[in-house]
Amino acid sequence: MQLDSSGLQVLSEQECFLLLSSVPIGRIVFTDRALPAVQPVNFCLDGRFIVIRTATGSKLAAATRHAVVAFEADEFDAAMRTGWSVTAVGHAREVSDAAELDRLARLPLTTWAPGNRDHYIVVEAEQISGRRIAAVTAGA
């Protein structure tokens, strides 16, 4: 078990992808008018690709166009003070190819937010890393 300088367990790439695929919501981190921005989104993992549905013309669609973004998901247990977090970093691109759109539309990706969301953003997890807080540390 590898620990980082903060004493947190370092997750393997395989564990990171497995954990990412276990949750329905993550957070896309980008820059909006030169300020750091973050937005929770429903997503679906497609190999190394994080697939997000949004509305055409949304702020998210505009701000992530050709941008390098981060994508984070986590799960924490407040009672046990345990949890994990995974962060991927990579280029975001909008999907315009009809065959690819058709394929993505068949992924098990539902969005909780209302409205028409037929614009797809794909983020390639070029870098991925994760940490786990596993032990209950008394008095921490």
Added chain:
Amino acid sequence: MQLDSSGLQVLSEQECFLLLSSVPIGRIVFTDRALPAVQPVNFCLDGRFIVIRTATGSKLAAATRHAVVAFEADEFDAAMRTGWSVTAVGHAREVSDAAELDRLARLPLTTWAPGNRDHYIVVEAEQISGRRIAAVTAGA
């Protein structure tokens, strides 16, 4: 009830602060070597200020020094497909004043991660906004 262009409920500033104060973990969003970065942290609200404890010399401490950062917290219910998210944006500063450190040390702020974390970062919520997904939208 105000809705945004995505059909999500817009939360008032008061609701945003109330919700922020109800959860133990949020995510600080910053830039690390020109790339977007995000890290979950335990935090405590102190008026309009988000108080975070980290280790001296940590990547987080270095990257957020004098930076404008975003801070996000949320809570989602996968079964109901409901939830809320709040994002604050503002300047981060490290606390070095002895009297302020003394005061912050008395806040009910515990960190789940192991190790010595006596370095305090304070983010002023200069802008704060929040959204809620309240309705179950059939077939969304």
